Amino acid sequence: MGGFGGWFARLFGGRAVADARAHAELAEARLRDAIDAIPEGVVFLDAEGRYVLWNRRYAEIYHRSADLFRPGARLIDTLRVGVARGDYPDAVGREEAWLAAREAKLATATGERHEQQVADGRWLMIEERRTSDGGVIGLRVDITELKRQAEALEQALAHAEAAHRAKAEFLADMSHELRTPLNGVTGLAQALDATELDPGQRALVSDIRAAARQLDRLVSGLLDYGDADLAADAVHTAPDRPLRVLAADDNPTNRKVLELMLQAAGVQVVTVENGHEAVEAWRVGGFDAVLMDLRMPVIDGLAAIRAIRTEETASGRPRTPTVVLSANTSPADRAASAAAGADGHIAKPIRVEALFAALDAALSPQAAQAL
Structure with a gap:
């Protein structure tokens, strides 16, 4: 088409292309802003496992490897470099096996979650799923605090169990140490009471036996209090109708x-x-x-x-x-x-x-x- 009509078509055709390009760029910018607003690390890979898009949080999580991120680079290759740098403690001494296992998970990308530790001691939860076009969307969540809480709970439980055992052992020892001599005193007093005694001696034996009975009540009360304390501990750890x-x-x-x-x-x-x-x-x-x-x-x-x-x-x-x-x-x-x-x-x-x-x-x- 020549003349004015051709010029008109080229002009408005060019504007349509420019408008479409501008709309596409705006949509991409909005997509990036939305992804960057997500608090977890997010990465998109193509069907070949190559980087397409990632958000700011993903780069922060893997800051030691962020220099390797670029569109078209394969994630497994960046992992290989990271392993060589010592970025993944679990891979030390079994680098190839670690990479092979990681590549297998990436190839299946079923959404199954697994954990990964990085060199600065942080723990990450990784989830990867296939997209409709055969690519992969990956999620990275920092679970370091959750791991710390789990360890603290485990330690607290161990300390509580140790304290409970120590208290039980102490009461058992106390029962033995107190009741053994008390039993001896009571037995000797009974034996003495069965012998020929003058009235004054028999009165003394009666006083000894009365004192032994009082001491027995005190010891029993002390040990019963300790047993009740142990029972209270047990209620905190093992209710009467356990769920x-x-x-x-x-x-x-x-x-x-x-x-x-x-x-x-x-x-x-x-x-x-x-x-x-x-x-x-x-x-x-x-x-x-x-x-x-x-x-x-x-x-x-x-x-x-x-x-x-x-x-x-x-x-x-x-x-x-x-x-x-x-x-x-x-x-x-x-x-x-x-x-x-x-x-x-x-x-x-x-x-x-x-x-x-x-x-x-x-x-x-x-x-x-x-x-």
Whole structure:
């Protein structure tokens, strides 16, 4: 097309292309801003495992390797350089095996979570899933504080158990050390009382036996007080009607934290790592309550709760109180939990008092079903 018409078409065609390019650049900028606003590290890879996009937090988490990040670079290659630099303590001495295992997880990218320690001592939770175009979206969450809490809980539990044992041993030793000579005094007084004594001597023996009985009452009272103190300790760690709780969470650190929190209070806990295992364990029975994570592989938490509620209705089994444990606590998330049949919904990271308050509320006969 020539002349004015051709010029007109070229002019407006060029503007259309420019407008489309401007819109695309604006959309990309908004996408980057949105991704940078996410508090966790996020990375997008193509189908070949090459970097496409990552946010600011991802670069901060892997600051020792951030100089290697560029579009088109393979993540496994940056890991290989990081291993050579000593960025991953778990890889030391088994570098190739570590890289092979990491590459295998990246190739499957099923959403299964695993942990990774970096050189500065921090612990990361890694989750990677396939996108619709065959690429991978990866999530990195710093769980260092959660690991620290788990270790502190474990140490506190060990110290409490050690103190309880020491107290029990002390009382046993005291009982032996006090009652043995007291038994001797009482026995000798009885033997002496059976001999020929003048009235004055018999009065002295009677006074000795009376004093021994008083001393026996004092010793018994002291030891009974100590035993009651031990029993009070036991109530804190092992209630009279012990609860049995099923806890489902695919993150091993989260499971460890739950075990420590519950076991410290004398609760028997069984842990599983996905919704399918949770339903199967519940079917076996014997659980007083269920703690359910939401984002899990195979079957997520909401689907698992719905399956349990459906089977309860169909079989006539009693309703098992269920509390959701999740980092997602918006009104919509709570409503989804309630709709699935949960009796409570508490936020991660989990606080001991919040966990037991939610369990108490769910186990109460008057527990409200609305969250």
